[in-house]
Structures are given as structure tokens and as C-alpha cells.
Amino acid sequence: MRVEQTPLKDCYIIHNTVFKDNRGYFFESFNQQKFAELTGLDVHFIQDNQSSSVKGVLRGLHFQKGDAAQAKLVRVLQGSVLDVAVDLRKDSLTYGQHFSIELSDESNTQLFIPRGFAHGFVVLSDVAVFFYKCDNFYNKAAEGGLMYNDPQLDIDWKLPAEELILSEKDLVNPLLKDIS
Template identity: 70%
Template sequence: MKAEKTKLDGCFIIHDTVFHDSRGYFFESFNRQKFADQTGWDVSFVQDNQSFSSKGVLRGLHFQKGDAAQAKLVRALTGKVLDVAVDIRKDSPTYGEHVAVELTAENGKQLFIPRGFAHGFVVLSETATFFYKCDNYYNKAAEGGLIYNDADINIDWQLSSDLFELSEKDLLLPTLKSLE
């Protein structure tokens, strides 16, 4: 495992060592001690989530507020997604900035997103299975979000917006400025 820092403090791209042979492959997708050694974050995950979506499905940008905030470790089990983390920590020098990483079954990359970030992804392949570990339980009362096309955040989702499929709820999310 190798953790690559991003421009956002606390966000890391995780590169795993994959062992291939005639039977297929094997890799350790998470090891708490190695993760802490590489990132400086000692995280205890308590909930795993998985979704299956088709091309153009955009989920996000979501976060949990207050004591319900969640750190996430995300990856694509099948297909290809563009995964995005937005820094919404008001005291951060990178407040309002984002990182975008292509996660595929083939590249095996994972993205670690600490608490204090909004998160979303769009499916770039025909279908994708997306998996994420969370360090806190989901709490409906603590839901928050940002609109995917906030001009101040300016995310290049790598697809034409006419291909996007969003939930009704995600289409009504506020801008970052309106959260301030």
C-alpha cells in the first residue's frame, strides 16, 4: 500500500499492491496499521456501503454534519467513476477546492476522504459498482449536500451534463456560498 497526498490536506489516493497469477488476483484492500503508517490517520470503519449505477448517474455531493460527519475510503469494484471530494472545512486553506480522481476496477485506486468534505461521483463506464467504508454511521437528520454544478467549485465531471442522471433530492442541493 502506498498513500499519495493530494492538494487537499487529509485526502489521499491509495495505491494497493496487486498480486496477479493464473487464477486471477489478490490484494489487501485495507489494513488499519498500514493505513495509519502511510497517512497518519488511525481510522476505525463501522459501516460499508455499495451502489450499482449506470453511465451518467451522478451521486452527490453529500456530507454528514456535526457529530455525524464521516470519513470515507472509496473505490470502484467494477467499471469507472470520477470521484470528487470538496473541502468544506471553513478554517481550511483549501476551503471550497476539490480533487477529482478516476477510480476503476483496473487501476485499483482508492480515495480516502476525511471528515469535513463533501463527496460525490459520476459513472463514466456503462455501469459501475462503487464501494465505500465509513467511520461513522449514517444519520438521516445530519444529511447535507452541495449542488453538483456549483460554479464556484467548478468541477469538470468529464461527461456532458445532458447525460447526467441525478436524484430529485440532489437536484435541489444548495451552493457552497449559500451554506456560509
């Protein structure tokens, strides 16, 4: 495992060591001890989630508020996505900034997103299976959203707007300037 700091504080790219041979491949997708040693963060994951989506589906930008905030470790089991993290921590030097990375089943790269961030992804392949670990349980009363096409964020989702498929909920999320 190799950890790379993104431009956003406490947000890390995790590069896994993949062992391949004529049978296929193997890699350790998470090791608590190595993660803590390489990042200095003490995170304990307690919930795993998985989704399957077709090309153009954009899920996000989502976050959990207050005591229900979640850190996430995300990866793609099948296909490829553009994954986006937005720093919503008002006391952060990178508040309002975003980071994006293409994650795929071929790269086996993961992204660690700390508490206090919004997160979303768009499917770039025909189908993608997306998997993530959370360090806090989902709480519907604490869910929040951020408009995916907020001009202040200026996120390049890598697909034309007319190809994006969003839920009704994600089409009415507030702008960053309107989030308290």
C-alpha cells in the same frame, strides 16, 4: 500499499499492491495498521456501503454534518467513475477546493476522504459498482448536500450535462456560498 497526498489536506489516494497470476489477482484493500502508519490518521471504519449505477448517474455531492460527519474510503468494484471530494472545513487552507480522480476496477486505486468533506461521483462506464467504508454511522437528520454544478467549484464531471442522471434531491442542493 502506497499512499499519495492529494492537494487537499488529509485527502489521500491509496495505491494497492496487486498480485496477479494465471488464477487472477489478490490485493489487500485495507489494513488499519499500515493506513495509520502511512497517513498518521487514526480512523476506525464501522460501516460499509455499496451501490450500483448506470453510465451518467451522478451521486452527490453529499456530506454528514456535525458529530455525524464521516470519513470515507472509496473504491470501484466494477467499471469506472470520476470521484470528487470537496473540502468544506471552514478553517482549512483548501476550503472550497475540490479534487477529482478516476477510480476503476482495473486500477484498484482508492480515495480516502476525511471528515468535513462533501463527496460525489459520476459513472463513466456502462455500469459501475461503488463501495465505501465509513468511520461513522449514517444519520438522516445530519445529511447535507452541495450543488454538483456550483460555478464556484467549476467541477468538470467529464460528461455532457445532458447525459447526467441525478436524483430529485441532488438537483436542489445549495451552493457552497449558501452552506453554513
